[in-house]
Amino acid sequence: MKTLVAALALLVAGHAGAANLYKDGTEAHKMAAFVENIVPADMSIVFVQEGKPGVYDSQLDKAKLASAAVSEKSISKISSASFSKGLSVDRAAAMTVVDGTIPENRPAPRVCGIYFRDAREQKSYVGLTHESIHCALRPLYGDKAFVRAMQPVADLKVDLSVYNKIAYFEELVVAGSIISMNDRGDIPAMYRRNIGNALKRGPNHAGTPYYSFLRLMELCPVGAKCPSTPKEAAEFLAKDKMMLEAMQKDFSFFAVADGQIRKAP
Structure with missing residues (x-):
């Protein structure tokens, strides 16, 4: 912790x-x-x-x-x-x-x-x-309660720093929040199309959390009432067992193949 x-x-x-x-x-x-x-x-x-x-x-x-x-x-x-x-x-x-x-x-x-x-x-x-x-x-x-909710992400068994695991996870939180918004005009649909285009490339592409995006689309198909606020989206995704398994796959690939792993400031 x-x-x-x-x-x-x-x-x-x-x-x-x-x-x-x-x-x-x-x-x-x-x-x-x-x-x-x-x-x-x-x-x-x-x-x-x-x-x-x-x-x-x-x-x-x-x-x-x-x-x-x-x-x-x-x-x-x-x-x-x-x-x-x-x-x-x-x-x-x-x-x-x-x-x-x-x-x-x-x-x-x-x-x-x-x-x-x-x-x-x-x-x-x-x-x-x-x-x-x-x-x-x-x-x-x-927020201590929020930090506790993020612990399953930090505990993923992959050769990345906790900082990097949380940073990668944050990108999923952003994606999940945007595609679930109902007050942003056509932005959610555009973002969903961007994810769909990324998925067409298949797994093992730098910067693309393929398996995590697949799970996100399963959790939040068009019309689903997924959390759209950053806090609720993060807590929702961090407690989903299948999302954690998907992140394990993606993060393991990032750890060895993403040449732009972030350095903690």
Whole structure:
């Protein structure tokens, strides 16, 4: 249990929602508003385009920053992170970073950075939804009951660190949450098609949890009432025996064949 707690402490940087930090009418404001009911009510989202932090920084509202008690210094710190600094695997088109060194994220996460590799990815609200769920999961790792619920994943007998097992599992939680949403327009159907296309390639492809995706489709076919909130989805999947068996297969493959195993920060 101590090992799991330590690993989850690396995934969490500090709990805290939905203070929209951007000027009304801007694209960034629309993006933050789109996911405000996914992230916790006291968490703000900060957007960053790789290599061009000014794209979104210029849309920030200084009065809103002050009201949310988020400093410009912390914004600069968040904007300085980069895919090129080893914060994400090469194939990732977007990522989240919760910087535990800024005061706003202590003792619990209150500001989550969503990074886009290029302008095309920024236009995809599928990716935006995906990354916002990662943001929403961060505060949960400070909840002892949630940590206990994740223990079966940490206990999988595979040559991966607990950190990596939880990180891979989190991708399944995101997938399960999105395909079960009923307030995101055509995004759930699009995501389900993406999973279907991944399954067509068959097992043993880097980054594709083939057997876990198969089980997810069995658990949550179209029309099924599967949990759509990150917390409930994680707890639902972590207690399913067949999902754990599927993850065992996928994670065993990742341990020897995925050249982009994540390193704990």
